[in-house]
Amino acid sequence: MIIYALIFAIACFSVGLLLNLWRVIVGPRISDRILALDTMTVNCIALLILLNFSLGSPIFFEVAMLFALVGFVSTVSYCRFLLRGDIIE
């Protein structure tokens, strides 16, 4: 039973990633693109944890943690750059 739910969840998150990619490409605003990239990292974290389910390797948790950290830092630094023209003043 879990295997079907797992396939369903992986399909949902993958379709979500494709929709986010569409928003990154189409835009139309810079803020939309940053938001879509941020959502892509969140969906990737979920996909990594689902991979941990199906493959059973604990290394994916570290990868998911790194994705969360790098995604947050990149979003904030991109916004800082657009707002202030500089990341660390």
Add this chain to the structure above:
Amino acid sequence: MTHELPLWGEITVTIFLVVAGLFALVGSVGLVKLPDPITRLHAPTKATTLGVGGVLIASMVYVFANEGRVSMHELLITLFLLLTAPISALFIAKVHLHLRERPDTLPEAPDSVGWAGYAADGPARGVRDVPPPEPGTTDTTI
């Protein structure tokens, strides 16, 4: 996926996985379908909190039913996502306000201070070559 779980574990993990997948799909469809940037900011928070949260709870229940121990990695990731999601949303909203709006294109603020973001930093200093749209017009640039 080699171990057999007890029935309560199977049912709980399945429910959480299905709910998480549905909410992730709702968040991403909302990101595509909603009409303007500030409403689009609202949709992916569902994917963050309920989607990833559901997957992480399902993972915790799976590990507990399988090996009988409580796994803490998931709690760390959930805590970090819940802490950082509002901060990045605030920054994205500020980028939108500073690049594409002006105080006279926004609704009236309820008190005499006005819109606090503009009062604190003045206009955006980063990208200067894109002027904000004139009031009453719609534009499709950046």
